[in-house]
Amino acid sequence: MSTKVNKIGVLTSGGDSPGMNAAIRAVVRTGIYYGLEVFGIMRGYSGIIEDDMFQMSSRSVANIIQRGGTILKTARCKEFYNEEGRKKAFANLQKRGINGLVVIGGDGSFTGAYKLSKEFGIPCIGIPGTIDKDLYGTDFTLGFDTAANTAVQSIDKIRDTADSHDRLFIVEVMGRHAGYIALHSGIATGAEHILMPEVNTTIEEIISSLSEQEKRKKLVNLVIVAEGYMPDPSNPKIKGANEVARLLEERLKGLEIRVTILGHIQRGGPPSCIDRLIASRMGYHAVESLLEGRYNVMVGILNNNMHYTPLEIAIREKQKMGEDWLDIVKILAS
Ligand SMILES: Nc1ncnc2c1ncn2[C@@H]1O[C@H](COP(=O)(O)OP(=O)(O)OP(=O)(O)O)[C@@H](O)[C@H]1O
Ligand SMILES: O=P(O)(O)OC[C@H]1O[C@](O)(CO)[C@@H](O)[C@@H]1O
Ligand SMILES: [Mg+2]
Numbered sequence: 001m002s003t004k005v006n007k008i009g010v011l012t013s014g015g016d017s018p019g020m021n022a023a024i025r026a027v028v029r030t031g032i033y034y035g036l037e038v039f040g041i042m043r044g045y046s047g048i049i050e051d052d053m054f055q056m057s058s059r060s061v062a063n064i065i066q067r068g069g070t071i072l073k074t075a076r077c078k079e080f081y082n083e084e085g086r087k088k089a090f091a092n093l094q095k096r097g098i099n100g101l102v103v104i105g106g107d108g109s110f111t112g113a114y115k116l117s118k119e120f121g122i123p124c125i126g127i128p129g130t131i132d133k134d135l136y137g138t139d140f141t142l143g144f145d146t147a148a149n150t151a152v153q154s155i156d157k158i159r160d161t162a163d164s165h166d167r168l169f170i171v172e173v174m175g176r177h178a179g180y181i182a183l184h185s186g187i188a189t190g191a192e193h194i195l196m197p198e199v200n201t202t203i204e205e206i207i208s209s210l211s212e213q214e215k216r217k218k219l220v221n222l223v224i225v226a227e228g229y230m231p232d233p234s235n236p237k238i239k240g241a242n243e244v245a246r247l248l249e250e251r252l253k254g255l256e257i258r259v260t261i262l263g264h265i266q267r268g269g270p271p272s273c274i275d276r277l278i279a280s281r282m283g284y285h286a287v288e289s290l291l292e293g294r295y296n297v298m299v300g301i302l303n304n305n306m307h308y309t310p311l312e313i314a315i316r317e318k319q320k321m322g323e324d325w326l327d328i329v330k331i332l333a334s
Pocket of ligand 2: 014015016130131132174175176177227267
């Protein structure tokens with residue numbers, strides 16, 4: 001697309017995350033500052049296909065920087081997986097003269113944006129908005145810090161009661177394919193075990209570690225489990241905290257275990273200061289990027305500098321988990 005970008009759309013897609021509103025605000029206000037027309041697109045890609053969008057003003061994003069969720073709503077739009085759906089979407093963008101798109105979402109949303117840009121030449125910019133922090137090319141994703149803090153506050157409370165009763169608690173945090181919330185909240189709460197989809201920890205390993213701790217009269221145990229953790233990856237139906245508890249109870253008769261599943265409270269609530277800051281910074285740079293002709297990239301922050309990763313790479317590569325973290329968990333929980 002060779003015409004200069006002058007009318008842009010902004011949407012949120014996939015799971016919502018605290019900080020999405022702050023990013024929408026930054027995109028809208030930066031766009032208007034540079035003389036662009038900015039359209040808010042409702043419910044992710046569904047809003048493009050259904051032509052459900054409206055022109056935004058600076059006032060339409062007032063009083064939202066502190067609010068969780070997304071004023072544009074979000075969706076997982078099945079139609080967009082098919083070329084037919086994307087064709088419809090392109091026709092609506094063309095009809096309205098929208099010639100640039102800012103997509104706030106996770107890896108799936110960026111795959112959609114990549115396809116739209118490749119098939120129809122619409123310049124797209126991705127802003128990493130997911131509590132899962134599973135995107136390559138950025139140290140931060142919107143909502144991760146808030147979600148991890150929500151998990152930490154809840155686990156601290158569970159620790160109080162676990163300690164009073166000398167109990168083993170298994171706490172499930174979000175992360176269908178990613179263990180970052182488990183890793184960060186587990187380390188921050190002094191958990192004895194952290195189980196994540198990325199690391200193959202067997203039930204035998206947990207049992208032998210529990211027996212070892214029992215010998216040392218360590219009575220309280222906190223096990224943090226990412227929802228996507230599988231004790232046996234060849235059996236993907238068995239996953240998450242309830243299954244871990246069942247397997248442990250089967251093997252360690254008489255052990256009193258309690259399970260807490262934190263669930264969607266991790267996705268809501270006011271964004272933390274960090275999430276508001278990175279959302280504002282990424283939103284501003286997303287618009288600058290479109291204006292400078294740096295298209296089809298994900299805006300990220302690496303080592304406190306802006307970093308632009310081609311969407312194609314952002315969706316293909318995986319963020320690597322620092323290897324020292326697992327040693328830290330083992331040594332500090334001893
Ligand atoms: N392969 C794909 N082709 C076209 N569109 C896609 C593709 N993958 C995802 N999308 C679009 O992006 C939407 C969001 O994707 P997905 O549900 O994977 O969430 P996400 O963006 O990865 O966020 P999160 O994982 O944080 O919830 C999908 O509902 C679909 O509309
Ligand atoms: O309940 P939903 O919207 O299907 O999404 C759940 C998934 O979304 C995420 O929270 C990411 O947004 C994952 O960690 C989780 O598995
Ligand atoms: Mg995803």
